[in-house]
Amino acid sequence: MSALGELTEVAVSGIWKIATIVLVAVLIAVLSAGGTGWWMIASARDQALVDLKDAQAENVQLLGAIEKQNSLVEAAGNAKLAADARGLAAQQQAIASARRLDSVLAKVAGVRATTCDEAMPTVKAILEATR
Incomplete structure (x- = not known):
């Protein structure tokens, strides 16, 4: 071989x-960046799962509160209907008593x-009419 061939070689x-x-350095940098990216993605996923579980627990609490509120509203509605029925009965009784009193008077x-x-x-007749 000639000197030029050896120099070229x-x-x-x-x-x-x-x-x-250079390629090994680039490969190490890419693998390091990729590993860091995967680590960040896994961390974000784990945090998202924790946030999801917290939101689900809060949702369950809110649904329970809504159900309780709905049952209380329903109970209040039933109580109002019962009070309306008692009021109507009292009015009818008062009307009947007033008619008896009017007839006695x-x-x-x-x-x-x-x-x-x-x-x-x-x-005595007046008192019995008002009873």
């Missing part, structure tokens, strides 16, 4: 060594009493 060998070192309208003994049957 050494230069090419040196270039390949430098290229190999009409019967005793012309009664005149000068003594307590004469007034007692009229008072």
Whole structure:
């Protein structure tokens, strides 16, 4: 071999060594960046799962509170209906009592009493009508 051939061979060998070192350095940098990326992605995924579980637990609490509120509203509605029914019954009873009292008052309208003994049957009738 000639000196030029040996020089070329050494230069090419040196270039390949430098290229190999550069490629190994680039490969290490890419693998390091990729590993860091995968680590960051896994960390973000784990945090998202924790956040999801927290949100689900909060959702369950809110649903329980809504169900409790709905049952209380329903109970209040039922109580209102029962109170309305009692009020209507009381009104009807008051109307019936007023009619009885009106009829008794009409019967005793012309009664005149000068003594307590004469007034007692009229008072008794009025009291029984108001009972």
